[in-house]
Structures are given as C-alpha cells and as structure tokens.
Amino acid sequence: MAALIDGAGIAAGVRQRVADEAVRLARQGIVPGLAVVLVGEDPASQIYVRSKIRQTKAAGLASFEHRLPATATQEELLDLVRSLNTDDRVDGILVQLPLPRHIDSDRVLDAIDPLKDVDGFHPVNVGRLSSGTGGLIPCTPLGCMMLLDTVVDDYRGLKAVVIGKSNIVGKPVAMLLLERECTVTVTHIATRNLPDIVRTADILVVAAGAPGLVRGDWIRPGAIVIDVGINRIPDGEGSRIVGDVAFDEMGHAGAITPVPGGVGPMTIACLLENTVRAAERRRAVAGDFQPVPA
Numbered sequence: 001m002a003a004l005i006d007g008a009g010i011a012a013g014v015r016q017r018v019a020d021e022a023v024r025l026a027r028q029g030i031v032p033g034l035a036v037v038l039v040g041e042d043p044a045s046q047i048y049v050r051s052k053i054r055q056t057k058a059a060g061l062a063s064f065e066h067r068l069p070a071t072a073t074q075e076e077l078l079d080l081v082r083s084l085n086t087d088d089r090v091d092g093i094l095v096q097l098p099l100p101r102h103i104d105s106d107r108v109l110d111a112i113d114p115l116k117d118v119d120g121f122h123p124v125n126v127g128r129l130s131s132g133t134g135g136l137i138p139c140t141p142l143g144c145m146m147l148l149d150t151v152v153d154d155y156r157g158l159k160a161v162v163i164g165k166s167n168i169v170g171k172p173v174a175m176l177l178l179e180r181e182c183t184v185t186v187t188h189i190a191t192r193n194l195p196d197i198v199r200t201a202d203i204l205v206v207a208a209g210a211p212g213l214v215r216g217d218w219i220r221p222g223a224i225v226i227d228v229g230i231n232r233i234p235d236g237e238g239s240r241i242v243g244d245v246a247f248d249e250m251g252h253a254g255a256i257t258p259v260p261g262g263v264g265p266m267t268i269a270c271l272l273e274n275t276v277r278a279a280e281r282r283r284a285v286a287g288d289f290q291p292v293p294a
C-alpha cells in the first residue's frame with residue numbers, strides 16, 4: 001500500500017508553528033497582520049475568505065477584512081491596495097481571485113508591495129523564485145514542497161514530472177523542484193505521450209483540474225504522487241470532491257496525498273506562514289521564519 005501523506009495533520013503542524021511564532025513576536029510588540037480583499041459575491045471566494053480569516057485569527061495574527069461590491073472600479077480597488085501597502089499594521093495583502101471581469105487582475109497584483117505579497121504572485125516574487133533568490137513563494141506550491149519534504153530525503157537527481165503549467169501551481173512548483181536539483185519536466189494539455197513521460201517520474205505533481213486523469217499504469221512503483229487537483233463530480237444525488245489522480249489505482253505508489261485532506265489544507269497554512277515571514281522580513285526582526293531558500 002502506498003503511504004498516505006497526511007496533509008491535514010501536516011497543515012495543523014504548520015499552523016501551530018505559526019501560532020508559536022506569533023506568541024514569540026507578540027513579546028516584542030509585533031502582531032503580524034493579514035489583509036484579505038474580496039470583491040463581489042462569488043460564493044466559492046466567500047467560503048475561502050471566511051476560512052482564511054478564521055484561521056488567521058486562530059493563529060493569533062491580526063486579520064483585516066475588506067469587502068468591495070462587484071461594481072467597484074479598478075481605481076477603487078487600486079486605491080485600497082495602495083492604502084494597505086502603506087498601513088504599518090498590515091504585513092500581508094491577499095486579493096482574492098478571481099476578480100470581476102471589468103477589473104484587470106494583473107494590474108491589481110502588480111500594485112501590491114512585493115514585501116507584502118503573501119500570495120507570491122507579484123512579478124518581483126515570481127522573478128525571485130525563478131532566480132532562486134528568496135522572496136515570497138506561492139502558497140500551494142510551498143505546501144506541496146512541505147508535503148514532499150516529509151517523504152523525500154534527497155531530491156538531487158530525482159526525476160520530477162509536473163502536470164499543469166499554471167502560474168499559481170505548475171510553474172512555481174517546477175521552479176522549486178528545479179532549485180532542489182530534480183530533473184524537471186513540465187507537461188500540459190498539449191503534451192504528447194503524457195503517460196510515457198509520467199512513467200519516468202520519481203516525483204509526480206499533478207495540477208490539471210482533470211478528475212482521474214492520472215491512471216495507475218502511469219505510475220512507476222515507489223513514485224511519490226502529489227495530487228493538487230480539486231474537482232467536484234456528481235455522486236448519486238449529490239457530489240463529491242476528487243483529485244486529478246485515480247486514487248484507487250495507486251496502491252503501488254511510494255506515497256500519495258489524498259483528496260481531500262492532502263494539498264488543500266496546506267494552502268491556507270502556508271498563507272499564514274508567509275504572513276509571518278513577511279512580517280519578520282519587513283520589520284527586520286530575527287525569527288525562525290526567515291525566507292526559505294527556494
């Protein structure tokens with residue numbers, strides 16, 4: 001049987017580490033603060049934002065919530081971001097995506113102070129990640145690496161295959177694996193012979209948004225499988241969440257993340273960790289959460 005990588009348990013450990021660090025910082029009069037900006041009424045975004053705010057407070061960090069109506073203009077949103085950039089209580093700024101269609105998301109993300117960019121989407125942080133010079137790392141890829149760290153001792157020379165080339169998961173996770181000196185292949189919807197490429201993988205990270213895409217016979221015995229996919233599929237009268245991997249066919253993998261309970265819980269935990277890192281860096285205090293080398 002493949003070993004299960006317990007994302008829920010590992011995420012709880014990260015949240016505890018953040019809470020401990022928050023206590024330590026509080027003794028120095030510092031309360032790291034995360035500002036979450038939600039524009040409009042998208043139901044999924046509302047759930048994510050609620051969860052982020054709840055976990056921010058539970059970890060002992062300050063939470064600042066900003067809600068704008070779906071009709072808010074680009075300039076109103078940019079004004080809000082600029083005011084958060086200069087607000088000294090705010091160490092991290094998260095603008096919940098997707099934004100309404102009339103707003104240019106890139107312009108908004110570019111306006112966030114890179115030192116407060118806890119999502120790691122600002123071009124400065126993207127550049128830092130690809131040059132291996134620190135910076136804030138996007139939360140889901142950071143979470144994937146933390147999960148991998150629990151089962152991989154030495155990454156050097158391992159063959160890693162990433163399915164998906166999005167800016168939020170596929171590309172950054174590929175850069176992190178490359179920094180660890182894996183030999184990395186990034187694949188996507190137009191890749192030919194995907195199963196054959198996946199069969200070469202010691203480590204597979206799948207972020208395609210395609211339920212059950214990866215089949216058992218694509219996986220080399222002993223390979224480590226990180227399933228980032230979150231897909232809602234019909235199930236009887238209702239529905240259920242599945243990943244991008246045909247989980248029941250993965251008995252011969254070395255280790256695998258379940259969905260749900262694998263990568264999912266890591267994302268918010270890493271957001272909190274990034275907020276503490278950003279606070280320590282911006283306020284120039286020494287701490288356990290100095291930016292990790294990529």
Ligand code: NAD
Nearest residue numbers: 140164165166169188189207208209228229230263264267
């Ligand atoms: P995206 O749609 O931006 O990118 C998907 C990528 O997968 C693209 O590069 C596309 O070329 C590739 N792809 C799609 N179908 C494919 C196929 N059949 N074969 C090969 N490649 C294929 O998606 P995203 O934002 O990167 O998210 C991917 C998945 O991860 C989604 O299910 C999303 O819900 C999930 N996700 C989970 C978390 C989390 O916290 N666990 C965070 C972000 C995204």
